[in-house]
Amino acid sequence: MNIGIAGLGLIGGSMAKAVKSRTGHAVFGFDRDPAVLDAALGENACDGILDCGRLRGCDIVLVALWPEDAVRWVAENADSFAPGGIVSDLCGVKGSVCAGVQKAVSNRAFTFIGAHPMAGKERGGFQNADAALFEGASVLLTPFPEADEGQIERLLAFYRSLGFERIVRTTPEEHDRVIAYTSQLAHIVSNAYVKSPTAALHHGFSAGSYRDLTRVARLDEDLWTQLFMENSAPLKAELDGLVERLTAYSEALENGDAETLRLLLREGRTTKERIDAEND
Amino acid sequence: MNIGIAGLGLIGGSMAKAVKSRTGHAVFGFDRDPAVLDAALGENACDGILDCGRLRGCDIVLVALWPEDAVRWVAENADSFAPGGIVSDLCGVKGSVCAGVQKAVSNRAFTFIGAHPMAGKERGGFQNADAALFEGASVLLTPFPEADEGQIERLLAFYRSLGFERIVRTTPEEHDRVIAYTSQLAHIVSNAYVKSPTAALHHGFSAGSYRDLTRVARLDEDLWTQLFMENSAPLKAELDGLVERLTAYSEALENGDAETLRLLLREGRTTKERIDAEND
Numbered sequence: 001m002n003i004g005i006a007g008l009g010l011i012g013g014s015m016a017k018a019v020k021s022r023t024g025h026a027v028f029g030f031d032r033d034p035a036v037l038d039a040a041l042g043e044n045a046c047d048g049i050l051d052c053g054r055l056r057g058c059d060i061v062l063v064a065l066w067p068e069d070a071v072r073w074v075a076e077n078a079d080s081f082a083p084g085g086i087v088s089d090l091c092g093v094k095g096s097v098c099a100g101v102q103k104a105v106s107n108r109a110f111t112f113i114g115a116h117p118m119a120g121k122e123r124g125g126f127q128n129a130d131a132a133l134f135e136g137a138s139v140l141l142t143p144f145p146e147a148d149e150g151q152i153e154r155l156l157a158f159y160r161s162l163g164f165e166r167i168v169r170t171t172p173e174e175h176d177r178v179i180a181y182t183s184q185l186a187h188i189v190s191n192a193y194v195k196s197p198t199a200a201l202h203h204g205f206s207a208g209s210y211r212d213l214t215r216v217a218r219l220d221e222d223l224w225t226q227l228f229m230e231n232s233a234p235l236k237a238e239l240d241g242l243v244e245r246l247t248a249y250s251e252a253l254e255n256g257d258a259e260t261l262r263l264l265l266r267e268g269r270t271t272k273e274r275i276d277a278e279n280d
Numbered sequence: 281m282n283i284g285i286a287g288l289g290l291i292g293g294s295m296a297k298a299v300k301s302r303t304g305h306a307v308f309g310f311d312r313d314p315a316v317l318d319a320a321l322g323e324n325a326c327d328g329i330l331d332c333g334r335l336r337g338c339d340i341v342l343v344a345l346w347p348e349d350a351v352r353w354v355a356e357n358a359d360s361f362a363p364g365g366i367v368s369d370l371c372g373v374k375g376s377v378c379a380g381v382q383k384a385v386s387n388r389a390f391t392f393i394g395a396h397p398m399a400g401k402e403r404g405g406f407q408n409a410d411a412a413l414f415e416g417a418s419v420l421l422t423p424f425p426e427a428d429e430g431q432i433e434r435l436l437a438f439y440r441s442l443g444f445e446r447i448v449r450t451t452p453e454e455h456d457r458v459i460a461y462t463s464q465l466a467h468i469v470s471n472a473y474v475k476s477p478t479a480a481l482h483h484g485f486s487a488g489s490y491r492d493l494t495r496v497a498r499l500d501e502d503l504w505t506q507l508f509m510e511n512s513a514p515l516k517a518e519l520d521g522l523v524e525r526l527t528a529y530s531e532a533l534e535n536g537d538a539e540t541l542r543l544l545l546r547e548g549r550t551t552k553e554r555i556d557a558e559n560d
Contacts, residue, residue, distance in 0.1 A: 118484075118485070118486065118487040119487055120487065120488070120489075137487065138484045138485070138486075138487070140484070140485060166484050168484040168485065170485075175485075177478065178478055178481050178482065178485040179485060180478075181476050181478035181479065181482070181490075182478070182482050182485050182486035182487075182489070182490040183486070183487070183489055183490065185473075185476075186473075186489035186490055186492070186493045187489060188526065188529050189469060189473070189493060189526070190489070190493075190548075191544070191545055191548030191549065191552075192522060192525040192526050192529065192544075192548060193465075193466075193469070193522060194548055194551050194552045194555065195525055195547065195548055195551050196461050196465075196518060196521055196522070198457065198458055198460075198461035198462070198518065199461065199551065199555050200555060200558070201458050202458065202461070202462050202555070203558075204398075204418045204420070204446050204448040205398070205418070205420060205448065205450075205455075205458040205459060205462050206398065206418075206462035206463070207398040207399055207400065207417065207418070207462075207463070208400070208495075208496075209462070209463055209466035209467060209470070209495075209496050210461075210462040210463065210466055212466070212492035212493070212495055212496070213466045213469060213470075213492070213493070214552060215488075215489075215492055216488075216489050216492075217548050217549065217551070217552035218549050218552045218553060218556075219545060219548075219549055220549075221542050221543075221545035221546040221549055222542065224545055225538050225541050225542040225545060226538075228533065228541060229533075229536070229538050229541065232533045232536065235533060236530055236533040236534060238476060238478065239526060239529060239530045239533070240530055241476055242472060242473060242476070242526065243523055243526050243527060243530065245472040245475055246468065246469070246472050246519060246522065246523050246526075247523060249468050249471075249472065249519060250516055250519045250520055250523065253508065253509075253512045253515060253516040253519070254516060256509070256512065258505050258506075258509050261505050261508060261509065262501050262502065262505040263501075264471070264472075265471055265499060265501035265504055265505060266501040267475060268470075268471030268472060268474055268475055268497050268499075269471065269497065269498050269499055269500075269501055271474050271475050271479065271497070272471075272474045272494060272497035272498045273498060275474065275479050275480060275482070276498075278480070278483075
C-alpha cells in the first residue's frame with residue numbers, strides 16, 4: 001500500500017519509521033518544517049513527499065497534526081483523498097476533531113476513522129521518533145457510526161502490523177472522558193507537582209516515586225493547552241475530584257486523625273488492588 | 281564484621297541479602313514473625329538469630345522496624361549493644377526517631393546514626409526482599425552532632441559496600457521536610473489518584489502516565505499512617521501547596537482561559553527543565 005503521513009513529529013515520525021521497518025508499504029510524508037522533511041527522507045522514514053498529486057494515490061492517510069490543524073487539513077484536502085481510501089487522524093482528543101471533520105468527510109468516497117495511539121515520550125519531535133514506539137501499545141478508534149466495517153477492519157489490520165497489540169473501539173465522548181483521567185490529569189498533576197520549592201532540593205533525597213510523579217511535567221505547553229481546552233469539561237471534573245480527595249488527606253493530617261488517614265489510604269490501596277485484578 | 285538486623289521485611293531483608301551477597305560479613309537477624317525468620321535462615325540471608333547474647337557481638341546493628349517500634353527497640357536494648365559498635369535505624373522519618381532515641385543512646389559506648397535508604401518497592405515483606413535493592417541508590421544519614429566522625433565513616437563505607445552510590449548527610453529536620461515532598465506526597469497523590477471512578481475504565485485507554493501516577497497507590501496503610509502522622513506538618517504544607525497549584529489549572533479551565541493555562545503549563549515545564557539541568 002501507499003501510506004500518507006501529514007505531520008512528522010514524534011507520532012507521525014514514529015508511524016513512518018514503524019511502517020518502513022515492519023511492512024513493505026511505501027510512505028509519503030509531509031511536515032511544515034523543511035528540515036524535518038529532509039531528515040525523514042534522509043533517514044528513509046519516507047519514500048517521497050506527500051503532495052496533492054501523491055495524496056490521491058494513498059490507500060491510508062494518517063493525520064499526525066495538532067487537533068485544530070488536523071481538522072483544517074482534512075477539510076482542505078477532502079477532495080484529494082483517494083476514493084475507497086482511509087483517512088485516520090491521530091489526535092489525543094476525539095470529540096472536537098471528529099465533530100470538526102464530520103461535515104467535510106460525510107458522503108465522500110473515502111472513510112474517516114479517528115484514532116488515538118496510546119504511546120508517547122517526554123520529548124517530542126521527529127528527532128525522538130522511534131519505530132518501536134507502538135510495540136505492545138493500545139490504539140483507540142472512534143469511527144463514525146456509518147463507517148464501513150470492512151474499512152475499519154483494514155485500518156485495524158494496518159495498525160496491528162505496526163506493533164499495536166490492543167485495539168479499543170469507543171465513541172469520541174467516552175474516549176475524551178477516560179483520556180481526561182488516564183492521560184490529561186496525569187500531565188497536569190505532574191506539571192503542578194514539580195513546582196514545589198522543595199523540588200530544587202530533591203537530588204539525593206528521591207527515588208522512584210518522585211521520578212514517576214514528575215516524569216511528564218516537561219510537556220509542550222502549546223500542544224497540551226489545545227488538548228486541554230478541547231476537553232475542558234471532563235478534565236476539570238477529574239481535576240476537581242482529585243483536589244477534593246487530596247483535601248480529605250490534608251484535613252486528616254490537620255486534625256491529627258490517624259484513623260481517618262488510615263482509612264483513606266486503605267481505600268486507595270484496595271481500589272488499586274481491585275482495578276489491577278480486574279485488568280490482569 | 282558481624283551485622284545485626286532487627287526486622288526482616290523488605291528493607292531489613294534486602295539489607296541481609298545484600299550483606300550476604302556482596303560482603304564477607306556475618307548476618308544475625310530477628311523478626312517477630314517466626315516464619316520470616318525461618319525463611320531468612322533457610323535462604324542463608326542470615327547466619328543466625330539475633331538474640332541478646334548475639335547483640336553484644338555485632339559491630340553494626342541495623343534497625344529495620346517501623347518508627348515507633350524502632351525507638352522502643354533501641355531504648356530496650358541500649359545496654360546490650362557492643363561498646364564501640366554502631367546502631368543505625370532505617371526508618372523513613374528521622375525527626376521523631378532521632379528525638380525518640382536521643383536520651384536512651386546519649387553517653388553510651390555505642391554510636392547511633394539515623395539512616396534512610398532511598399529504595400523501595402510497591403510490595404513489602406521479606407518475600408520481596410532483594411539483594412540488589414540498594415544498587416545505585418542514595419542513603420540519607422542524620423547523625424547526632426556529637427557523633428564520632430570515624431564511626432560515621434565506618435558506617436558510610438559499610439553502606440557503600442552494599443551498593444549505595446550516594447550518601448547525603450543532613451539533619452532530621454531537613455530530611456523530613458524534603459522527604460515529605462519527594463516520597464510522602466507522591467504516595468498520597470498516587471493513592472488519591474486511583475480513586476477516580478474513571479480508573480475502572482482505564483484498561484486499553486492508558487499508557488505510561490497513568491501507570492506512573494498510580495504505581496505506589498498500593499501501600500501498607502498502617503506503616504504509612506505512622507510515617508505520615510510523625511511528619512504531619514511538612515507533609516500537610518506540601519499537600520496544601522499542591523492543591524493550591526492544581527486549583528489554578530482548574531480555574532483556568534473553568535474560565536476558558538487558554539493563555540493562563542498555557543502559562544501554568546509553561547511554568548511547570550521550565551521548572552522541570554531547570555531542576556533536571558541542575559542535577560545532571
